[in-house]
Amino acid sequence: MVALPQIAPMLATPGSLPPETVEDRWAFEVKHDGQRAIVYLPGDGTVTLRARSGSDITPAYPELAGLGSALGRPAVLDSEIVAFDSEGRSDFERLQSRMGLAGSAAKAARMAKIVPAHLILFDAVYLDHSLIRLPYADRRTLLEDLHLNGAHWSTPAAVVGHGARALEMTRTAGLEGVIAKRLTSLYEPGVRSRAWIKIRHVLTVDVIVGGWVPGRGRLTGLPGALLVGEWREGALRYAGSVGTGWSDTERTILAALLQAAAIDACPFDEVPEVAGARWVLPRLVGEVRYATRTRAGRLRHPSWHRLRPDLAPDDIT
Template structure:
């Protein structure tokens, strides 16, 4: 069951929803046959059990058949899920490499739903009943946990996640059943969206219907004496806006890369770093690159020197 992007439910209806912290990790279905074994499957259905050996003890801890829904995360020093850290664990096939990385970046399994227990399917039960059954399993340990869900108080919960530097919330309707494979309006994910003013230093031509138009902009942030590359932005424009940008980029073309360090982007073209825009993004990598950036608007009222 997948969540639909959206916003908080209306204030007068908040008591009909539970709110859980949105985790930034790898979605997983946990199959526990009841014989002490554990099978982990990704959203695609791929068996990823061998990539996370520290999680396989869950089957022996529970000791009964179950199918649980959750997220595999890697926690930072403040206990927040950090997708960039988790990426070092994803897709590993060498047993030696897996064992080594498990010591450096231990995985943690966050459980948030139960869809099968013993010989009974739970998908037709309302969220509140499934949640109670999950919590009654008492699955809290070094490598797995069942974080609390809060009923009502959505605005306060959202502000708490913002203050704590978390990604956001998932709101779940208390009466909702579990809909396998469905992106449902009964689960709403609310992300904190940040904005930043950036300077355009280059672009990559589009393909297909975008031939002759920018497919992505290469953007940076100014600092004393230079322009630091912070990422590639490829969404957020209408066709009219792309056409306007294409003309602005054409007249600003230069031969040399304006960034402090040339980004490794195939087909990049460079422009004078004069065009300023506002970009939305969810978070940054440790290297300072924008995650999930989207173009918001041009800022003709700003020059690059305005925010050095």
């Protein structure tokens, strides 16, 4: 069995579409709302899936095991695990019911029948040898030539040029957006690169929860607002208060997580002037929608989007 190299995923930078004058130098892929996974195929019929954090999540997705026998050569592929809704759109909320089941094979098998996962393959970083020094266009050709399309995995096409049209098509279809990838770009493991640009239809950011403010009335004991921050220059900087966007179920789940993480000291580098604030260990990661930022970097009109159990605080530094 071949000892495959451990490769950290290359990350995209939030931004806007490349200018039309140079868009023929870029490919555009649909941005799917799922869990990033590096796929390791040693060529012996087995498969290992590793999350962005490097943790082994293979047991959580037993329906993806067949990919190991679909390719009879050593490979490392980049991908996104998704769960589709009734309209065929990736739905992170559905996928959440599948995440975190790596330690329970029986439950993972049951859930695989209820909420089947699908593996979106979009890059090849190793095929018999390392491909990270090859341009993106060449890696995509090699990936597509593998013809990996099955019931639980596929290799969607990437479109060269026509960025505005691709973005509008995703908007019409109710998808999250597109990722633009420079055709000449090399694969940069673990790097958030300007060679890959993610363009979403709404602005979002991954944040770290550092505190909360209890609600009142029917929300007594539940969070009325979350106090969130971002790592900047080795410190957790306060980014604002998020007080909307949860369902009742999500609010209850957050309450339990916050109570379990309670601490006495503020984790932010500067204590925000928020009355009634309670502090927590900065270990919960969430995704927040927002309109823009203030000059001080605070989020304007933020709204909670989702917890990110697939990310640790160190993953978003």
